[in-house]
Amino acid sequence: MTTLTLEHEHEHEREQAPVRVERAAPAPIPMSRIVAVEARKSFDTRSGFWLLASIAITAVIATAAVILWAPDDELTYASFGAAVGFPMAVILPMIAILSVTSEWSQRSGLTSFTLVPHRGRVVTAKAVVAVGIAVASMVLAFAIGAVGNLVGTTIAGTDVVWDMGLDDFLYIVGANVLGLLMGFMLGVLIRNSAGAIVAYFVYSLVLPSLSEVLAASQSWWGDLRPWVDFNYTQSFLFEGGFTGEQWANLAVSGGLWLVVPLTIGLWAVLRSEVK
Amino acid sequence: MITVESLTKTYGGFTAVDGVTFTARAGRVTGFLGPNGAGKSTTMRIMVGLTPATSGTAHIDGRRFAELPNPGLEVGVLLDASAQHAGRTGREILTIAQRTMGLPARRVDELLDLVSLTPEEAGRRVRNYSLGMRQRLGIATALLGDPEVLILDEPANGLDPAGIRWMRDLLRGYADQGGTVLLSSHLLHEIEVIADDLVVIGQGRIVAQGTKAELLAAAGTLVRTPDVSTLARALMDADVEFGHAADALRVEADPDLVGRIALAAGVALTELRAADGAGLEEMFLELTSDTQRDTQRDATSEGAAA
Incomplete structure (x- = not known):
């Protein structure tokens, strides 16, 4: 009887005391894992998937268009390269914008930023993924363009012309990465999908024409333009070949349009409230 | 923790x-x-x-x-x-x-x-x-x-x-x-x-x-008796605050004290217990009344000390 009571009391004590064993402190989350997760997140939704698929789709359409409509003497790799590069300049910034803004617009940041409570790491991983996607997309698009060049010239019966070197390709990749980073910056700064997309189109479509008009009528702007108009300076990248001064122009205008606002945006992201 | x-x-x-x-x-x-x-x-x-x-x-x-x-x-x-x-x-x-x-x-x-x-x-x-x-x-x-x-x-x-x-x-x-x-x-x-x-x-x-038990205790005692008026008088004499529920009293004291008062007054009780959920609910409403959007401000009820 006594034993039974004692045993019962023991059991009772055990019930009261926490029985969880002390666990070893978990290892920190490696950056590579955050990058891998962010890469997955960029195509695991229908919109993300089709946005990425549209890179290949538009490259095929652009290539087909060149084959169908370009005059025979313009069936060169440069024509194909220009055609497949154009949709990239629109789609890549959208991918970068949405990868950032969806955390706020879709509110998934509540989970993302509690699983990884260092927002700088998450945002860095997004940047790495976005640039990776940009480079991979360009390689894919230019490969599709190369196939188009072979097929097109075979159909037309003309000689195959490879009039684009590796450095031309690198310049175009560089220009598209800068465009994507502009989108990324606007996403970080504005943190709202619609707002950032509108801002990107104002920046890439409206501002250049305003700048053009101003430069035509005001000579002081014409002189200043290469230093402050990032779009204008970047456009030389697509044309290949950069002089020393043009690199300086790019650095100064890029600092103004990209680095400064990105810094402000990151500062705000780290401090803001995620609701 | x-x-x-x-x-x-x-x-x-x-x-x-x-x-x-x-x-x-x-x-x-x-x-x-x-x-x-x-x-x-x-x-x-x-x-x-x-x-x-x-x-x-x-x-x-x-x-x-x-x-x-x-x-x-x-x-x-x-x-x-x-x-x-x-x-x-x-x-x-x-x-x-x-x-x-x-x-x-x-x-x-x-x-x-x-x-x-x-x-x-x-x-x-x-x-x-x-x-x-x-x-x-x-x-x-x-x-x-x-x-x-x-x-x-x-x-x-x-x-x-x-x-x-x-x-x-x-x-x-x-x-x-x-x-x-x-x-x-x-x-x-x-x-x-x-x-x-x-x-x-x-x-x-x-x-x-506090613990739920503590807060329940703080919510008072529910006491039921056929002779409500006698008990009410005894409680008043003892300087204990209480409120009237249907056929019972809700007393702001623990059941032990209420039992003694009832015994001293010679009142037979049919129920004596710590006020449960209902009491806590009242406490909750009272404690948070300042913040309720739809409070009738008929009394300047002071939220309990934090």
């Missing part, structure tokens, strides 16, 4: 959280109770680093949330079940969390099973989920890393009665194994059936806290 000390959050001139201090202990379910807009969610967001505090600290097992190397393995968090990318499937959302934490892929199936989401439901996009399904998915995400601490904001929202029962058993089991569970609610009934400890918040300030 969660330790919150002098936590304050102001937005411009508005103080959402005002010097909140409390501890959620291991092995216990702590209910965080307060009307809408009382500061529960803000406090919880500060705990997990989503909102910066104006002043004060929140620690989990002695560390700030941002200091946790892999927070998902130590703290399960559910703040808003609807805050998910609507275009992802339930399974995908769990998979992202599983990969971030570095867990084996089978955990996803285990948790889907635990929260009773069928494979078909898990394959649906969250946009098509009911609130109850989202809540289950959110609980699955919180439990994925088998954490020792759970922070759940209104987890019973949208669950059907069976779901609430299921969650209650789940959290009870969690605490019994030594886990720390902090859950918020604006519904007293929801929380009093599961919580061991209660923290009541109103207008950003803690208005009462």
Whole structure:
């Protein structure tokens, strides 16, 4: 009887005391894992998937268009390269914008930023993924363009012309990465999908024409333009070949349009409230 | 264990959280109770680093949330079940969390099973989920890393009665194994059936806290007698405050004292007990009356001392 009571009391004590064993402190989350997760997140939704698929789709359409409509003497790799590069300049910034803004617009940041409570790491991983996607997309698009060049010239019966070197390709990749980073910056700064997309189109479509008009009528702007108009300076990248001064122009205008606002945006992201 | 000390959050001139201090202990379910807009969610967001505090600290097992190397393995968090990318499937959302934490892929199936989401439901996009399904998915995400601490904001929202029962058993089991569970609610009934400890918040300030038993005792004694008037007179003589309920009295003293007074007055009692839920409910309404949007301000009721 006594034993039974004692045993019962023991059991009772055990019930009261926490029985969880002390666990070893978990290892920190490696950056590579955050990058891998962010890469997955960029195509695991229908919109993300089709946005990425549209890179290949538009490259095929652009290539087909060149084959169908370009005059025979313009069936060169440069024509194909220009055609497949154009949709990239629109789609890549959208991918970068949405990868950032969806955390706020879709509110998934509540989970993302509690699983990884260092927002700088998450945002860095997004940047790495976005640039990776940009480079991979360009390689894919230019490969599709190369196939188009072979097929097109075979159909037309003309000689195959490879009039684009590796450095031309690198310049175009560089220009598209800068465009994507502009989108990324606007996403970080504005943190709202619609707002950032509108801002990107104002920046890439409206501002250049305003700048053009101003430069035509005001000579002081014409002189200043290469230093402050990032779009204008970047456009030389697509044309290949950069002089020393043009690199300086790019650095100064890029600092103004990209680095400064990105810094402000990151500062705000780290401090803001995620609701 | 969660330790919150002098936590304050102001937005411009508005103080959402005002010097909140409390501890959620291991092995216990702590209910965080307060009307809408009382500061529960803000406090919880500060705990997990989503909102910066104006002043004060929140620690989990002695560390700030941002200091946790892999927070998902130590703290399960559910703040808003609807805050998910609507275009992802339930399974995908769990998979992202599983990969971030570095867990084996089978955990996803285990948790889907635990929260009773069928494979078909898990394959649906969250946009098509009911609130109850989202809540289950959110609980699955919180439990994925088998954490020792759970922070759940209104987890019973949208669950059907069976779901609430299921969650209650789940959290009870969690605490019994030594886990720390902090859950918020604006519904007293929801929380009093599961919580061991209660923290009541109103207008950003803690208005009462303690074990459920203590708070129930503080809510007074219910005494029933055929001879209400005699007992009422005796209580008045003894300088004990009381109120009239239908055929009973609710006395602001513990049952021991009320029993003695009744014995001395020679009144036969048919019932004598600590006022339960109903009493706590009254306390809750009273304590938070300043913050209630629909209070009839017929009395300048002073919220109990914090």
